[in-house]
Amino acid sequence: MKSVLVLGAGTMGSGIAQVFAQAGFKVFLRDIEINLVEKGLTTINKNLERLVNKGKLTLEDKQEIIGRIKGIVNIEEAQNVDLVVEGIVENIEVKKKVFAELDEIFPANTIFATNTSSLSITDLAAVTKRPEKVIGMHFFNPVPVMQLVEVIKGVATSEETYQTICDLVRQLGKTPVTVNEAPGFVVNRLLIPMINEAAYLLMEGVATAEDIDTAMRLGANHPMGPLALADLIGLDVCLAIMETLHKEFGDDKYRPCPLLRKMVRAGHLGRKTQRGFYQYTNEN
Numbered sequence: 001m002k003s004v005l006v007l008g009a010g011t012m013g014s015g016i017a018q019v020f021a022q023a024g025f026k027v028f029l030r031d032i033e034i035n036l037v038e039k040g041l042t043t044i045n046k047n048l049e050r051l052v053n054k055g056k057l058t059l060e061d062k063q064e065i066i067g068r069i070k071g072i073v074n075i076e077e078a079q080n081v082d083l084v085v086e087g088i089v090e091n092i093e094v095k096k097k098v099f100a101e102l103d104e105i106f107p108a109n110t111i112f113a114t115n116t117s118s119l120s121i122t123d124l125a126a127v128t129k130r131p132e133k134v135i136g137m138h139f140f141n142p143v144p145v146m147q148l149v150e151v152i153k154g155v156a157t158s159e160e161t162y163q164t165i166c167d168l169v170r171q172l173g174k175t176p177v178t179v180n181e182a183p184g185f186v187v188n189r190l191l192i193p194m195i196n197e198a199a200y201l202l203m204e205g206v207a208t209a210e211d212i213d214t215a216m217r218l219g220a221n222h223p224m225g226p227l228a229l230a231d232l233i234g235l236d237v238c239l240a241i242m243e244t245l246h247k248e249f250g251d252d253k254y255r256p257c258p259l260l261r262k263m264v265r266a267g268h269l270g271r272k273t274q275r276g277f278y279q280y281t282n283e284n
């Protein structure tokens with residue numbers, strides 16, 4: 001495998017493109033508008049610059065990595081890719097539409113991986129004529145730092161596709177865990193209800209955002225508190241995952257916190273909009 005198309009140049013897509021390029025792959029990074037593609041490329045550039053400043057990467061290496069990434073808006077420009085990794089908005093209808101389009105554009109041997117954080121791989125596979133080549137490849141945020149990739153098998157995913165993706169994850173320097181498809185997979189089934197519960201604590205006035213986060217950092221040794229983590233993930237993504245868990249299991253223990261919903265409606269999505277449970281500037 002030599003080249004990959006990453007769909008979506010947001011929080012995850014830009015990180016995914018970066019790690020593939022760092023591992024020597026030719027990468028096409030696609031978003032729906034050129035300014036969004038450029039924003040993703042700027043993030044990658046900043047991340048690599050940090051590594052250069054720390055002496056972990058030479059300037060020449062950085063230039064080579066950047067040179068391997070081509071930002072595009074027109075999907076047809078992504079020629080001869082072995083793999084597509086989809087990292088667009090967490091909405092099943094939008095993702096299905098995109099998978100159906102991809103199926104028309106790319107040859108039958110191209111693998112389609114989705115970075116969905118909770119949705120059904122089988123559902124996405126069903127809109128293609130290659131369900132055996134559709135798989136979950138769930139990276140974690142921030143992608144360049146986090147070691148785990150959940151490799152999620154849909155009902156029809158073939159053993160060959162699964163093995164190819166596990167090998168690829170190792171090639172990226174990351175660790176795969178195998179997950180049989182279920183809503184939220186493993187990490188988000190545990191993590192996002194915790195974040196949702198932290199939002200309830202805040203809504204009920206049990207403690208301030210700072211104290212909730214300090215409690216979990218110092219009391220449970222989490223690297224960051226649940227509300228700061230929600231801001232890093234994106235409150236829209238957290239809400240979408242809770243909604244999937246609630247709908248798929250039909251169990252009210254997964255009911256999304258009204259405060260989370262209210263904040264998403266207000267466009268307070270966390271770091272990406274500079275306002276969530278905390279306020280951010282471009283520097284932090």
Ligand SMILES: CC(=O)CC(=O)SCCNC(=O)CCNC(=O)[C@H](O)C(C)(C)COP(=O)(O)OP(=O)(O)OC[C@H]1O[C@@H](n2cnc3c(N)ncnc32)[C@H](O)[C@@H]1OP(=O)(O)O
Nearest residue numbers: 047050117139140141142144145146188223224229233237
């Ligand atoms: C929603 C889903 O579907 C799934 C998910 O992703 S759930 C979210 C999973 N992620 C987490 O749980 C993250 C939890 N937080 C952490 O692990 C850490 O707080 C953190 C890695 C984000 C930051 O670590 P920290 O020690 O507090 O800060 P800091 O010292 O600045 O960063 C540690 C390293 O990460 C790097 N880093 C931090 N943020 C980064 C980013 N956004 N991009 C690239 N590198 C980053 C830093 O450069 C630093 O690198 P070095 O060790 O080489 O110096």
Ligand SMILES: NC(=O)C1=CN([C@@H]2O[C@H](COP(=O)(O)OP(=O)(O)OC[C@H]3O[C@@H](n4cnc5c(N)ncnc54)[C@H](O)[C@@H]3O)[C@@H](O)[C@H]2O)C=CC1
Nearest residue numbers: 008010011012013030031032087088089090116117141233
């Ligand atoms: N934010 C997180 O911590 C994590 C998110 N995920 C998942 O990754 C996916 C992306 O999430 P984020 O990067 O956070 O979202 P984001 O909102 O930061 O970025 C999504 C990008 O996709 C673009 N997009 C929408 N439709 C598109 C299309 N048809 N083609 C190409 N680009 C398109 C949008 O313009 C946007 O730039 C979601 O499925 C999410 O659940 C998975 C792991 C962690």
